[in-house]
Amino acid sequence: MSEMIKISLPDGSIRELPEGSTPADVAAAIGPGLAKAALAARVDYGNGGELRDLHRPFEGDATVALVTSRDEADALELARHDFAHVLAEAVQRLYPGTQITFGPATDDGFYYDFAPAPGRGPFTEEELPGIEEEMRRVIAADKKLVREEWSREDVRAFFEQSGETFKAEWVMELPEGEAITMYRTGEGEADWMDLCRGPHLPSTGKLDPQAFKLTRVSGAYWRGDPKNPMLSRIYGTAWLNKKQLAEHLHRLEEAGKRDHRKLGREMDLFHLQEEAHGSVFWHPQGYRIWRELEAYMRRAIDGAGYREVKTPQLIDARQWERSGHWGKYRENMFVVPDEVPGVDDEGPVLTGEADLMALKPMNCPAHVLIFKQGITSYRDLPLRIYENGCCHRNEPHGALHGLMRVRQFTQDDAHIFCTEEQIVDEVKAFCALADRVYKDFGFTYSIKLALRPDQRFGSDADWDKAESELRNAVVEAGMATPEYGWEELPGEGAFYAPKLEWHLTDAIGRTWQVGTIQSDRVLPDRLDATYVGEDGEKHRPVMLHRAIFGSYERFIGILIEHFAGKLPLWLAPTQAVVATIVSDADDYADEVAAKLVAAGIRAEADTRNEKINYKVREHSLAKVPLLLVVGKREAEEGSVAVRRLGSDEHQKVMSLDEAIATFANEARAPDLV
Incomplete structure (x- = not known):
């Protein structure tokens, strides 16, 4: 007689089955409906469990959850x-x-x-x-x-x-x-x-x-x-x-219509070409979006107590070796010169006189060098250093994709140097800042905690503290909830630190990982960063790496696709075009455009000798939010006929003063105070 094994089910019940039984036998014992619907099983022998075939025999007593199509x-x-x-x-x-x-x-x-x-x-x-x-x-x-x-x-x-x-x-x-x-x-x-x-x-x-x-x-x-x-x-x-x-x-069809590369051409925002493969040629319209984002982020970080800096592009390779990046990122770094006699490309940097430098793939080691200038006291902490930092990574040719993955990019990068006691409050403040920024752009998001990978620097004790601090900050911020898609991701952290990740959801349901904050004790130790504590002794600061946009290039690409090119009025490169129906209205169109510009609206006049339908199509393709049509009647009455991009409503006639008052308020960037 064969021995029996005990199978524990999710409802707490236990079934005894003969040795050699399978999850299919469990499903059949429960009922014919489940036997037909069962696809596989999650089988746990006390080691966390795994997904297994329905007909794979059990190896002993186990906890079993049968998988059906409802377990999507x-x-x-x-x-x-x-x-x-x-x-x-x-x-x-x-x-x-x-x-x-x-x-x-x-x-x-x-x-x-x-x-x-x-x-x-x-x-x-x-x-x-x-x-x-x-x-x-x-x-x-x-x-x-x-x-x-x-x-x-x-x-x-x-x-x-x-x-x-x-x-x-x-x-x-x-x-x-x-x-x-x-x-x-x-x-x-x-x-x-x-x-x-x-x-x-x-x-x-x-x-x-x-x-x-x-x-x-x-x-x-x-x-x-x-x-x-x-x-x-x-x-x-x-x-x-x-x-x-x-x-x-x-969704794929909709994504094709929203492809930022296609819209970038139609809107004359940027282009890419082989002469600078992996880097972006920004046209005036596209760079206007960049400038508006940069100005917006500066207002945000100024209000949050950051100090903006600028650091070199080329840094001695020995600094990258000390930081640990040389061993992890060497194959993706641009080294100058790329060949130096006596320097092993695969091994460590020699400590001789070889003048080997690298374009920075990230900003953090440079910010540590700024922190180390002079003596820092505990009274100076937290110290928040921000940089619109241009970085270079030698991404594989086949991995490059429009603005989404490039070789030269600019991060809205900052590093917060603080004491251990300040970490939770600093992370909470960052959560609030990120929340405000993403909501200003109309995004919903989820927050994930990426935990220690197998290959990492630092002690387990330090990783325990860092993970706990990030988790506690999100809990105290009230964001470790299903509403915020809270989830922990084992093994997904960086080699030097765990991190919180912000995953944005766009208009067609896709997710984009953008913002992050990492709690790092490794880099300050490797680069010998210290501050003088209240006891007069030297202590290591904790370094919080953080970004909200991630990179300007990628964030602009996400915005273009999220809004299908129809950017919010405050962010649109050209906010209004005044288009004439007849040449008799040319002077009035110039006058209207000038008054709009004086009111802070990015406007221009289109007085070309073209039919109005042609002008409407052209500016609609360029995704201009406001088209103010003027003819002889509008010039005589001091009015404008307004067409909004994407609106189902017919054009609305407004007095010029009313239009300026309405659009000047709408065209202002969000107030971050």
């Missing part, structure tokens, strides 16, 4: 992983000789990398519809997904015999002696197989055949190394049902 996060992860496997099987069915490599789930779907059969080129987007149809046939077959444990040598031999050289290479880098999981689609020897850690759904039929779409094809190097063969990567988006897919495709 887990269900989506499973489905997307399965869609990747179905894609790989479909491609190999259609194109014999194709080799498989890797196929993970992504934030909105999946992809799989293939090595096309010898003699044929990479896959094309024209082939995607046929692959989709084959995927639906695999799903309709409702084949079981069966987990098997193999030895490393058996896996290698299988893939070598199958002509899968990439998989055979990869498996030999897995730990020797450990069982490796293979997943069989079906239950016969001839069925399709892949190397995978899992878990998976019980069968392909659990996928909705109308809930996915293959989206594009790109190139990708094997294991991300340009020295390796180029593969074909097929991307797809996948959801739990057809409705979710339709909503996602609508």
Whole structure:
């Protein structure tokens, strides 16, 4: 007679089942409805638990939570992983000789990398519809997904015999002696197989055949190394049902309309080109947005007691070694000169006379050098140092994306040097400041606490204190609540400090991580920053790294997409255009524009000999918020016909004085007092 195991369920009940039972047996014991709906299980043996296959036998007493489609996060992860496997099987069915490599789930779907059969080129987007149809046939077959444990040598031999050289290479880098999981689609020897850690759904039929779409094809190097063969990567988006897919495709369509690169061209804000790849050429209209943001942020930091500084772009590489950034960021730093005799590019900076410098990838070490000038007393703390700091990072060419990821960027960067007793109050003050800023731009947000990573500097005791201080500050600020999306993220902190992150939600539901504050005891210690305490002895300050915009470039890109180019009146580069219907109104248009400018409104007159409909279309495309149309009647009456960008209302006739009074107030930047 087999022994029994105890399975604890979320409702507190306990079920006893024979050894060898599975989560599927638990679901069946509860009822046929759950047995049909169950997709996987979260199984905890007292070690935190993990998502597991529904038919994987229990290893002993456990706490179990069955996963259904109502558990959307887990269900989506499973489905997307399965869609990747179905894609790989479909491609190999259609194109014999194709080799498989890797196929993970992504934030909105999946992809799989293939090595096309010898003699044929990479896959094309024209082939995607046929692959989709084959995927639906695999799903309709409702084949079981069966987990098997193999030895490393058996896996290698299988893939070598199958002509899968990439998989055979990869498996030999897995730990020797450990069982490796293979997943069989079906239950016969001839069925399709892949190397995978899992878990998976019980069968392909659990996928909705109308809930996915293959989206594009790109190139990708094997294991991300340009020295390796180029593969074909097929991307797809996948959801739990057809409705979710339709909503996602609508969001993609809307995102395409809001693409900041497209709107940047239409609005004549900026451009990018190969001569300065990864850096932005700001046009007058775009730089006006920058200047308004810069002025806004200066008012914010002046009111919050910050002192603005400016630090050098080039700093001796030995400073970066002392700070720890050389070892962590060297490959992304621009070094001047890039080759120095006797200096090992991979190793530490030599302490000789080699004049090796680096463009700063961040501002913090430079701010420590300012802090160290002279003797700082505890009475001087907290000291808040702010810089609109231009930084450079040698991002990979393929990772660059418009304003969102560039090589040269400017941060609204500040560092607060304070005592341990001041940390919670300083973080609370920052929470309040960030809240005000984001609300001024119309954003909602969530706050996350990113905790210590495995590879880090500093003692566990210091990390304990830093994490606790950040957590306590958010609790005291009343923001560690579901309303603010409060969440803790294990392992997501920087190598030197935990951090609070602000994730903005835009108009179409996308999230953007922008603001951050980090509690750092490592850098002050590495760079020997001290202050004189009340006891007359030297003490280490704590350094709070903080930003609200993150970078001006990226924040402007987010704003353009959030507002679809229709920026708030105070932020619009040109706030009003006075457009004439007939040339008889040219003088009046110039007079109106001059009065608007005198009232603090960024306005200009359009007196070109063009039809008014042409002018309206052109300025609408440029996203000018206010169009004041004037003709002979308006000139005689001292009035203007106002059209608001994006308004469904017909133009409204107002007296010039009324229009100026209305728009001058609306055009002012938010009051930060």
